[in-house]
Amino acid sequence: MLEVRLAENLGFCYGVKRAIQLAEDSAEPDTRSYTLGPIIHNPQMVARLAEEGIGKIDTLDEISEGTVIVRSHGVGPHVYEKIERKGLGLVDATCPHVRKAQSAAKAFADDGCQVVIVGDRNHPEVQSILEWAGAGAVAVASEAEAEDLPLYGRLGIVSQTTFSGVKFKSIVNKLLDKSSDVRILRTICTATDQRQSAAVKLAGQVECMIVVGGRNSANTTKLAQLCAEKCKTYHIETAAEVCDEWFATIKKIGITAGASTPDWIIKEVYEKCQKK
Ligand code: SF4
Numbered sequence: 001m002l003e004v005r006l007a008e009n010l011g012f013c014y015g016v017k018r019a020i021q022l023a024e025d026s027a028e029p030d031t032r033s034y035t036l037g038p039i040i041h042n043p044q045m046v047a048r049l050a051e052e053g054i055g056k057i058d059t060l061d062e063i064s065e066g067t068v069i070v071r072s073h074g075v076g077p078h079v080y081e082k083i084e085r086k087g088l089g090l091v092d093a094t095c096p097h098v099r100k101a102q103s104a105a106k107a108f109a110d111d112g113c114q115v116v117i118v119g120d121r122n123h124p125e126v127q128s129i130l131e132w133a134g135a136g137a138v139a140v141a142s143e144a145e146a147e148d149l150p151l152y153g154r155l156g157i158v159s160q161t162t163f164s165g166v167k168f169k170s171i172v173n174k175l176l177d178k179s180s181d182v183r184i185l186r187t188i189c190t191a192t193d194q195r196q197s198a199a200v201k202l203a204g205q206v207e208c209m210i211v212v213g214g215r216n217s218a219n220t221t222k223l224a225q226l227c228a229e230k231c232k233t234y235h236i237e238t239a240a241e242v243c244d245e246w247f248a249t250i251k252k253i254g255i256t257a258g259a260s261t262p263d264w265i266i267k268e269v270y271e272k273c274q275k276k
Pocket of ligand 1 (some may be wrong): 014015016072095096097098161162189190191192219259
């Protein structure tokens with residue numbers, strides 16, 4: 001009999017749950033609502049919201065009326081200004097942890113610091129923090145990038161909320177050489193760490209892991225990479241991808257899911273595995 005185990009922490013984090021709830025609550029019969037970018041990196045959830053009448057736009061230029069839902073990654077100040085200028089409604093689902101990083105970056109900049117965000121500059125959350133920090137703020141994602149920065153009078157450091165705690169510490173160590181006046185706010189959210197630790201722990205106890213979540217979800221992909229270091233791992237988006245042959249020779253399988261994976265998809269995968 002196959003034993004199917006779920007990771008202790010998996011699936012939606014607080015910020016994503018909140019954003020989806022706010023989006024669903026915004027649906028009204030006579031006003032169209034649109035998320036600015038996909039609400040989360042999960043195509044099935046985006047499709048479900050579309051069925052509930054909540055569309056997706058990539059830029060504010062696509063609409064002239066309706067309500068805009070700002071997703072958990074947040075946006076820069078110019079987006080709020082444009083929403084107001086166009087007379088659009090606003091539902092702000094920026095995760096409070098992201099808001100904290102944005103506010104800290106702005107406060108550092110207002111205080112005359114060079115702002116450095118430790119994170120992936122292409123990630124929408126980091127882009128939103130960069131915009132709050134104003135012109136001149138930079139993002140670094142490696143020790144080498146930190147070393148390449150010049151010396152500064154004052155330095156203010158924040159992190160992408162989903163950045164690795166260990167790597168943040170190592171990059172900050174390099175940044176400490178760049179100024180004698182360094183202020184640091186470690187704005188890393190525990191949801192990512194918890195999901196990663198639980199996934200690694202489970203991957204060490206089973207023969208095979210299934211990681212459920214969007215292929216375009218960075219946090220799900222990271223979970224799959226971590227699990228793959230411990231055991232055979234499959235990254236899937238839905239239960240339809242679960243294959244019989246995976247179960248031919250194993251007795252114990254683990255399941256985890258990224259912070260943007262809906263509960264109903266995790267449940268479908270779990271139930272399908274239990275029938276093997
Ligand atoms: S991972 Fe953390 S910071 Fe990001 S949306 Fe979830 S709770 Fe918020």
